Amino acid sequence: MxxxxxxxxxxxxxxxxxxxxxxxxxxxxxxxxxxxxxxxxxxxxxxxxxxxxLDNLVEAWREALSGYAVNSFVIAVGSVALTVVTGAMASYAFARMRFAGKRIVYLLLISTMIVPVQIILIPLLPWLRTLGLSTGDTQFLGIILVHTAFGAGWAVFMMSSFFADVPEELLEAARIDGARHLDILRRIVLPLAMPGIVSFAIIDFVFVWNDLLLGLSLLDRDHQPLTVGLANLQSPHLAQENLVAAGSIIAVLPPLVLFALLNRYYVRGLFAGGVKG
Incomplete structure (x- = not known):
């Protein structure tokens, strides 16, 4: 003792x-x-x-960061929503369905987790121009698709394990009652796997929210996220460290608030499966 x-x-x-x-x-x-x-x-x-x-926070917000913050919310919310929806459907397929080439497709998808974004950053630029996603508000859709592509492997890796833990008896009972795969996913699997889904959503939101490289490289000034705005704030106000510090606090607040609101689900998601019975 x-x-x-x-x-x-x-x-x-x-x-x-x-x-x-x-x-x-x-x-x-x-x-x-x-x-x-x-x-x-x-x-x-x-x-x-x-x-x-609070003058520093107000000045930093009004002077440069308000527009960037709106862009960040559009990019982060859109990316997380699309990644969670597509990742949930793919995770259900990998965890509960049988199809040809399942293992190969799973390994190829998971392998995207180890691909550095710097490797494909240059090829992304002509691809987005070819698809018409490099001008105007379509840039939001372009970078949302890029973040979704990078987050898909993590989504399947995290959520498929939660989907696999759902008791097979529940799914079999639903099939006997005539439920289709989408009905089973929506009414049974998603509610039971919600802690894992929320855990991934928080992690993905923080990743997208903190992104600087993609926002700086793929977007013009009117569509860049808060991280780029904070970096730009340091150039004209290099001697005004109070504004830089205020901008940093503003940038940190949304992930902190999100984590505080969903902390219960996040902790349950981290420890889910650790105790059986």
């Missing part, structure tokens, strides 16, 4: 120290964003409650 307690204290102590170290840059950015730039240059740690202000 003493050894167990000592191990637990060491484990939780180490995790606490690492968490505090990880929070140092985040807390620093939050404090810089919450005080005037004059106070920042004198040392934000000397600031009091009376110095706190």
């Amino acid at each position: 003493r050894r167990g307690r000592t191990s637990a204290v060491l484990l939780y102590g180490s995790v606490t120290v690492l968490s505090l170290l990880w929070l140092v840059p985040v807390a620093t950015a939050a404090m810089i964003a919450a005080v005037p730039i004059g106070q920042t240059r004198e040392g934000w740690w000397h600031a009091g409650f009376g110095d706190l202000t």
Whole structure:
């Protein structure tokens, strides 16, 4: 018992120290964003409650980031929705159906997980131009399709295991009652596998939301995401670190809010299948 307690204290102590170290840059950015730039240059740690202000956040939002944020939401929501829908149908097929070449197709799809985006970035440009997805608002559709292609392997890899854990007896009973595959997927499999679906959706949203390379390379200035806007904010305001810090906080908030709202499903998804019975 003493050894167990000592191990637990060491484990939780180490995790606490690492968490505090990880929070140092985040807390620093939050404090810089919450005080005037004059106070920042004198040392934000000397600031009091009376110095706190939201002016930096408001200015960063109005000056450059509002349009970029809308673009990010369009890209992220569209990409995640399309990836989840297509990934769920593909995962059901791989987990519950038999067809010729199933293993080969599965391996080819999973192999996309190890393909770096930098390898096919240059070929993507003429492909999108040929398909007419490189001008105007069609750029949103183009980058959504690209993110969906990169996320499909992860979707099948994560969700197919949850679909495979659904008891076969339930599916057999539904087939006896005359349910088709789409009915079984919609009414039985999806509700039971919801923790896994939500877990993937959160991970995919964070990945798409934080993307910089694809947004910078495939989109024009009017359609680029928040990450590109934040990078651009550092050039004309290099000496105004308060705006850069405020923009960073704005960019971090949506994934944090999403995780806080769906944390219950995310934790259930991570530990699903760990205990049987």
